[in-house]
Structure formats: structure tokens, C-alpha cells
Amino acid sequence: MMKIFIFVILFFHFNASFAQKPKLRWGADIESGAPFSYTDPADHKTVIGFEVEIVELLAKEMGMEVEYVQNSWDGLIAGLNRNDYDIVVNGLEITPDRAQVVHFSKPYYYTSESLVVRASNTNVATLDDLKNKRVGTLDGSLAQRILNQLTFPLTVVGYDEEIHSYSDLVIGRLDAVLLDEAIALYYAKPNIELKVVGGPIGYMEYGVVTRLNDPKFSRRVDAALEKIIENGSVQRILEKWNLWNAMSAKAWGKSAEPLTPPVAYDKYISEAWKKETIVQKLKRYASFLPLLGKGAIMTLEISTISMVLAMILGLLTALARLYGHPVVKWLAVAYVEVFRGTPLLIQLYLIFYGLPYVGLTLDPFVAAVLGLGLNYGSCEAENYRAGILSIPKTQMDAAQALGMNWFQSLRHIILPQAVKVVIPPVTNDFIALLKDSSLVSVISMVELTTVYGQLASSSFDYLGLGLLTALVYFVIGLPFVRLARYFESQLANNLPGEQRTRRARPKLFIF
Amino acid sequence: MVASIQNVEKSFHQRPVLNGVSLDITKGDLIAIIGPSGCGKSTFLRCINGLEFVDKGKLEIFGTELCSPLEIGAKEFQRRSLIIRQKVGMVFQSFNLFPHLTILENLMVAPKVVRNISKTDSDARAHEFLAKVGLGDKAHNYPDQLSGGQQQRAAIARALAMSPEILLYDEPTSALDPALVNEVLRVMKQLDQEGMTQMVVTHEMRFARDVADKIVFMDHGKIVEMGPPEQIFGNPQDERTKNFLRHFQ
Ligand SMILES: Nc1ncnc2c1ncn2[C@@H]1O[C@H](COP(=O)(O)OP(=O)(O)OP(=O)(O)O)[C@@H](O)[C@H]1O
Numbered sequence: 088m089m090k091i092f093i094f095v096i097l098f099f100h101f102n103a104s105f106a107q108k109p110k111l112r113w114g115a116d117i118e119s120g121a122p123f124s125y126t127d128p129a130d131h132k133t134v135i136g137f138e139v140e141i142v143e144l145l146a147k148e149m150g151m152e153v154e155y156v157q158n159s160w161d162g163l164i165a166g167l168n169r170n171d172y173d174i175v176v177n178g179l180e181i182t183p184d185r186a187q188v189v190h191f192s193k194p195y196y197y198t199s200e201s202l203v204v205r206a207s208n209t210n211v212a213t214l215d216d217l218k219n220k221r222v223g224t225l226d227g228s229l230a231q232r233i234l235n236q237l238t239f240p241l242t243v244v245g246y247d248e249e250i251h252s253y254s255d256l257v258i259g260r261l262d263a264v265l266l267d268e269a270i271a272l273y274y275a276k277p278n279i280e281l282k283v284v285g286g287p288i289g290y291m292e293y294g295v296v297t298r299l300n301d302p303k304f305s306r307r308v309d310a311a312l313e314k315i316i317e318n319g320s321v322q323r324i325l326e327k328w329n330l331w332n333a334m335s336a337k338a339w340g341k342s343a344e345p346l347t348p349p350v351a352y353d354k355y356i357s358e359a360w361k362k363e364t365i366v367q368k369l370k371r372y373a374s375f376l377p378l379l380g381k382g383a384i385m386t387l388e389i390s391t392i393s394m395v396l397a398m399i400l401g402l403l404t405a406l407a408r409l410y411g412h413p414v415v416k417w418l419a420v421a422y423v424e425v426f427r428g429t430p431l432l433i434q435l436y437l438i439f440y441g442l443p444y445v446g447l448t449l450d451p452f453v454a455a456v457l458g459l460g461l462n463y464g465s466c467e468a469e470n471y472r473a474g475i476l477s478i479p480k481t482q483m484d485a486a487q488a489l490g491m492n493w494f495q496s497l498r499h500i501i502l503p504q505a506v507k508v509v510i511p512p513v514t515n516d517f518i519a520l521l522k523d524s525s526l527v528s529v530i531s532m533v534e535l536t537t538v539y540g541q542l543a544s545s546s547f548d549y550l551g552l553g554l555l556t557a558l559v560y561f562v563i564g565l566p567f568v569r570l571a572r573y574f575e576s577q578l579a580n581n582l583p584g585e586q587r588t589r590r591a592r593p594k595l596f597i598f
Numbered sequence: 599m600v601a602s603i604q605n606v607e608k609s610f611h612q613r614p615v616l617n618g619v620s621l622d623i624t625k626g627d628l629i630a631i632i633g634p635s636g637c638g639k640s641t642f643l644r645c646i647n648g649l650e651f652v653d654k655g656k657l658e659i660f661g662t663e664l665c666s667p668l669e670i671g672a673k674e675f676q677r678r679s680l681i682i683r684q685k686v687g688m689v690f691q692s693f694n695l696f697p698h699l700t701i702l703e704n705l706m707v708a709p710k711v712v713r714n715i716s717k718t719d720s721d722a723r724a725h726e727f728l729a730k731v732g733l734g735d736k737a738h739n740y741p742d743q744l745s746g747g748q749q750q751r752a753a754i755a756r757a758l759a760m761s762p763e764i765l766l767y768d769e770p771t772s773a774l775d776p777a778l779v780n781e782v783l784r785v786m787k788q789l790d791q792e793g794m795t796q797m798v799v800t801h802e803m804r805f806a807r808d809v810a811d812k813i814v815f816m817d818h819g820k821i822v823e824m825g826p827p828e829q830i831f832g833n834p835q836d837e838r839t840k841n842f843l844r845h846f847q
């Protein structure tokens with residue numbers, strides 16, 4: 088059994104390496120789900136899928152060892168060109184657009200699109216029947232292009248998770264779904280409420296992707312792939328996953344009849360579509376906890392370091408804005424306005440995928456911390472500024488009258504008071520940051536939300552896992568919520584006279 | 599003579615606030631500055647320790663000369679102000695104690711930060727000054743746990759902890775309940791007896807008459823009349839002085 092341990096994925100940025108063989112760094116998104124690459128529902132510490140097996144075989148042929156690098160599917164090509172990994176094998180269709188920026192091998196899989204409707208539907212069988220219908224598909228897919236080229240009126244709804252389009256079809260939000268054959272086979276066909284209608288639609292080829300700038304390596308990959316196609320290994324893998332079809336058979340001059348049984352497909356169907364008892368369900372949730380826990384630790388790690396960065400940046404910016412030279416002041420204002428006025432998501436994309444174009448390639452962890460830190464730094468700057476301005480000017484007078492210079496007055500008299508004012512809003516911001524850190528999953532950071540996506544895409548349990556993940560966020564945020572309330576009550580208690588001596592101590596850890 | 603102020607002028611936004619003020623301060627003096635609201639008393643006081651800068655004229659405070667920063671540059675003005683503030687203490691109407699520090703820490707922070715005085719030394723001295731103003735038992739309280747009179751006495755002790763040679767007070771009792779005024783005045787009187795040079799902007803005419811060596815009456819940014827209390831209160835020369843003092847009879 089070919090398995091890749093997830094813990095390598097979780098800590099890939101530490102580059103743990105204990106093998107002697109050269110690494111074949113393989114980029115893929117395990118959220119892309121079955122049958123491509125996904126976490127094994129029976130044992131979610133491992134990644135399985137027909138592409139996992141092809142890559143393993145490819146690496147073996149090349150005398151290398153696979154090192155898995157997680158990245159979001161949308162960013163796979165960008166990550167490859169960032170040099171985060173050396174090849175991509177993850178359902179990437181060979182298109183002229185993509186061939187401009189990366190090298191494609193010969194196809195390792197030929198496929199088409201399948202039309203799926205509700206089992207009760209009898210009036211849709213071909214594309215021509217889709218007139219005035221609502222049809223779901225995957226954003227940016229061949230299926231979407233086919234639908235958009237239809238000449239009659241219809242509504243095309245683009246999804247980013249195939250499973251969501253089928254569930255919307257089941258509940259009647261859609262009339263039909265056009266998606267890749269493999270996806271229909273795994274997500275629609277086993278569902279008794281849905282059925283696949285008509286024959287194959289369109290045609291596409293999946294290729295192994297390498298960088299354009301290393302033709303020698305690309306040739307090695309191509310040669311190895313050709314070899315394992317020729318000796319029938321790839322065919323056996325496709326058969327095992329029930330993906331052997333007429334198109335692949337024709338391309339390779341083989342019979343369309345499979346030679347071996349689809350054992351992996353059968354296993355997948357029996358596991359993914361079985362009915363669970365409540366106890367089994369709870370057991371499954373419990374088994375998710377270690378992975379979610381690891382994600383939670385990463386989330387906390389990113390959030391804490393980002394917040395420290397944000398607080399330092401915020402303080403410096405506030406001081407620059409309040410006391411700086413006009414040019415410095417202007418820069419500080421510009422920084423605050425730009426980072427407060429643009430979405431964090433776009434900032435993260437720019438830092439991670441944009442900066443490499445000007446020669447600055449950042450590690451995902453660094454990019455995540457930098458993105459969150461810069462964004463929240465602009466909020467903290469405003470907090471600090473308000474805090475400093477809330478300290479009466481007479482405090483500065485008193486400090487200077489005692490002989491302290493401007494900096495000493497600021498350092499010993501103004502800032503300690505300002506910080507006290509600023510602690511409650513800063514703590515609240517930290518809680519917001521903790522939640523916003525889920526956005527860094529888009530720049531291939533494996534944190535809590537990424538783990539959720541990976542587990543959900545293999546178990547389809549979007550409701551249960553969503554609640555479970557929300558609960559984990561809630562639990563790790565709770566101490567900080569309590570802390571914020573504690574600081575707030577401290578500040579409110581900071582009243583004149585008697586009340587201070589008898590200050591009630593708010594209890595920290597009780598709800 | 600410890601300080602001499604010559605023909606000082608100052609405007610805020612083109613509006614003159616001080617129009618040529620001159621004053622000599624002799625060691626051990628207690629000078630009371632009186633005058634109607636807005637006549638520039640506070641501004642005058644703040645010019646002496648460089649919290650405000652003058653536009654024209656010059657001040658010589660304990661041998662350090664101060665004039666408009668336009669003449670000597672802002673940096674030099676700050677440098678000289680810092681030297682002067684080593685010798686000049688100031689007490690404010692609103693006390694301006696540091697609320698995040700205990701009374702003891704309020705007294706110790708400047709000696710530590712400015713003079714690098716060791717904690718043990720400044721701790722002993724701080725207790726000494728607190729005892730002097732009658733707050734020996736409040737060392738570890740925070741400012742907001744003290745009454746107004748106590749806070750103002752703590753502020754005087756804080757100024758004393760930097761061993762100034764002159765103390766400037768800007769209406770030190772105006773923010774106090776009448777019942778608490780005397781405890782502050784008593785401290786000032788005691789300091790006067792010990793030979794401290796003091797300059798007080800005040801509306802406490804009784805105190806000015808009984809304790810001050812010299813009364814300075816200001817109006818519209820000018821010193822109208824000055825002299826010993828008997829003269830100013832007993833036989834004022836200028837109409838404006840007479841008018842002003844009539845309110846207090
Ligand atoms: N920082 C400042 N900016 C602008 N105008 C000021 C400033 N400080 C004082 N002034 C103005 O200068 C004039 C003199 O003010 P100052 O505080 O010196 O008067 P004062 O004699 O102390 O009055 P009071 O008895 O009310 O304290 C006032 O008209 C005041 O409004």
C-alpha cells in the first residue's frame with residue numbers, strides 16, 4: 088500500500104528529511120478529493136488516490152522519493168513556478184493557455200464530461216435538453232467552457248467544490264450538473280438520488296506538469312512516464328480506480344475491457360457511502376481530533392507571531408504618524424490606509440504569489456505571518472494612535488517639567504498609560520486575527536481551515552466537520568475572549584478613590 | 599539673583615499674550631503673581647522653564663540663557679531648556695501626577711530616568727520628601743486613591759525629589775475644595791521658611807499678602823505693578839490694580 092504520512096505535509100516547511108534518495112517534490116491539493124488525491128476515510132493520516140499511485144510509480148522509475156507538498160488547487164501552477172515543488176500531477180488538463188507557462192508531458196489519463204441529473208428527471212438526456220435550465224459545474228473547468236458555448240439560454244452556476252454542486256442538484260437548486268467523468272463516477276453515480284445520462288461529452292487530457300525552465304528534468308519525467316504507460320502500470324492503476332475508459336484505451340492502442348477489478352473504487356464506495364451509527368460517527372469525529380489539533384496549533388502559532396509583528400509595526404506607525412517628519416508621517420498614513428482599505432485575501436495573494444515576480448519568494452509560513460502582521464499592523468497603529476492621543480497633554484508637560492526629555496517622557500510616562508488603554512481593543516483584534524488566519528489556507532499553509540477542507544472532502548461531512556472545526560476555533564479563541572473581558576473590566580475598574588482599593592477581581596477562567 | 603527675565607514677548611497665533619515682561623528673582627523669594635484670567639500668568643510661568651518658547655526678549659535662569667528658538671535653533675533651545683529644568687520645579691493646577699505609578703514611583707521616576715539615581719538612594723529620598731509633605735503613609739497608593747489636597751502635596755514632593763532651586767506653581771489650590779487649600783499652602787509656607795525660592799500664580803490673596811515677599815500684578819500680558827504686599831494691597835498705584843483688588847475685599 089502506498090501511503091504518504093500527513094505529518095510530512097503538516098510540517099513540510101521544516102523540510103524534514105531522513106531519506107537518502109533524491110526528492111521528487113510533488114505539488115497537489117488533497118482537497119481535490121477522490122479519486123485524484125485525498126485523505127483515506129479509513130485512516131486519515133494517509134493520502135491515497137490514483138494520482139498518488141502514478142506519482143509513486145514515476146518517482147520509483149526515476150530513482151527518486153516522493154515528497155508531498157500541499158497547495159491549493161488554484162495556486163498549483165503558481166507554486167510550481169515559485170519552485171515550491173518540481174512536478175504537479177493533480178487533474179491538470181492540458182490546455183494551450185497553461186502550455187504557455189509550464190511544460191506538459193504526454194497525457195496519463197484521457198477523459199470527458201458527464202451529465203448528471205436527479206434520478207426522477209426524465210426530460211434531460213443531452214446538452215440540448217439544458218435550455219432554460221440551471222446547470223452546475225466547476226469554476227474554470229472544461230465543462231464550464233462547454234456550457235458557456237451553448238447557443239441557447241441557460242444559467243450556468245460555477246462551484247469550487249464539486250460535491251456542493253451535486254448536493255445542490257439533489258435538493259433541487261440545480262437541474263443538472265456537468266462535471267468530469269471521474270467526478271461523476273465517484274460522487275454522483277453511487278448516489279441513488281442521482282443518475283448519469285447520455286454519453287461522454289467533450290474530451291480532455293491530464294498531463295504531468297513541470298517547469299519550462301528545466302527541459303532536462305522535463306525530459307526525464309516524460310521518459311519515465313512513457314515507460315510506465317508502455318509497461319501497462321498506469322493502465323492497471325486506472326483500472327484499479329475504475330477509470331479505464333475507451334478514450335485512454337484508444338490512445339494507447341489497448342482494449343477498453345479492463346483486465347483487473349476496480350478494487351480501490353469498490354473500497355471507496357463501500358467506505359464513503361456507508362451508513363454510520365451514531366457511535367461510529369462519534370468515533371470518526373474523535374479520530375479527526377489529532378489532525379484538527381495539529382491544525383489548531385499551527386493556527387495559534389501563526390496568529391501569535393503575526394500579532395506580535397502587528398503590535399510592533401502598529402506602535403512604530405502610530406509614533407511615526409504622531410511625531411514623525413512630514414514625509415515619514417505621510418508614509419505611515421499611506422501604509423495604514425492601503426492595508427486597511429484592501430482585502431486581506433488580496434494582500435496574501437500578492438505577498439505569496441505576486442512578490443516572486445519581483446524576485447522575492449517567501450516561505451508560506453513567512454508569507455502568512457507577514458500578510459496578517461502587515462494587515463493587522465495597520466489596525467494596531469490606529470489603536471495605539473487613539474491610545475496615545477487619549478493621554479492628556481498635561482502628562483507630557485509634567486514629565487518634561489521634571490527634566491525628562493521627549494523620548495524619556497514618551498517611554499516612561501505616555502506609552503505605559505497608552506498601552507493600558509490599548510490592551511482591550513488589541514486583545515479583541517487578536518481574536519479577530521485568530522479567525523482571519525483561516526485565510527492563509529489559500530497560500531498553502533496547512534492550518535485549521537485547511538485540515539477541515541481536507542477531511543471534509545474525503546468524508547463529505549460538511550455539516551459535522553464544519554461544526555467540529557468551528558468548535559475548535561471557538562475553544563482556542565475562548566481564553567482570549569475571557570482575557571479581553573478581563574482587561575476591559577480592569578480598565579473600567581480604574582476609577583478614582585475607594586473603588587480601586589476594593590477592586591473586584593474578575594474571574595479569569597470561568598464562563 | 600537667581601533668575602532674570604528681560605522684556606519677554608510671546609504671541610499665540612499672532613495674538614500677543616506677553617508684551618514685554620521683565621522680572622528679577624532673588625534667592626529665597628516667594629513671588630506671588632496675580633491678575634485677571636487670560637492675562638498671561640500661566641504662559642509667563644511656562645516660559646521660565648521652556649515649556650513655552652518666547653518670541654522676543656531673553657531669560658537668564660541660573661546662568662543659562664534662553665531666548666527665541668528662532669535665534670538659537672530648536673535643538674539648542676531644547677538642550678538649554680533641559681538644563682534649566684534640572685533647577686526649576688513646577689507644580690500644576692491639575693496636579694498632573696502619573697496615574698499608572700504609585701505615589702512613591704511618581705517621586706522616583708524622574709531621578710531614575712534623568713539622573714540615573716539608584717533605586718535605594720531615590721527610595722530613601724522619596725520617603726523623606728513624602729514625610730515632609732505629610733504623606734509618609736501614602737507611598738504605595740495610586741494617585742486616584744488620594745484626595746485633591748494630598749495629590750497636590752504629592753506633586754510638590756515629586757518636584758522636590760529633583761532638588762530644584764526654584765519652584766513654580768500655577769494656581770496650585772484652584773482645583774481644590776476650600777477645606778483642602780490650607781494643607782497645600784502650609785507646605786509652601788514651610789518651604790519658604792526653609793529658604794526655597796518660589797513663584798506662585800494664585801488667587802489666594804490672603805496667602806499672597808501674608809506670605810509673599812513680592813506681589814506681581816499682571817494685566818494684558820504686562821506687569822502693571824509690583825512690590826511688597828503692603829504696598830500692592832495697602833496702597834496700589836495703578837487703576838487696574840485697584841479695580842482687580844476690589845473684587846477681593
Ligand atoms: N497653547 C495655547 N494656544 C493658543 N492660545 C493660548 C495657549 N495658551 C494660552 N493661550 C491664550 O493666551 C492667553 C493667556 O493665557 P494664560 O493661560 O497664560 O492666561 P492666565 O493668566 O493663566 O489665565 P487663567 O487665570 O485663566 O489661568 C489666553 O487668552 C489663552 O487663551
Ligand SMILES: [Mg+2]
Pocket residue numbers: 639640641768769
Ligand atoms: Mg493660568
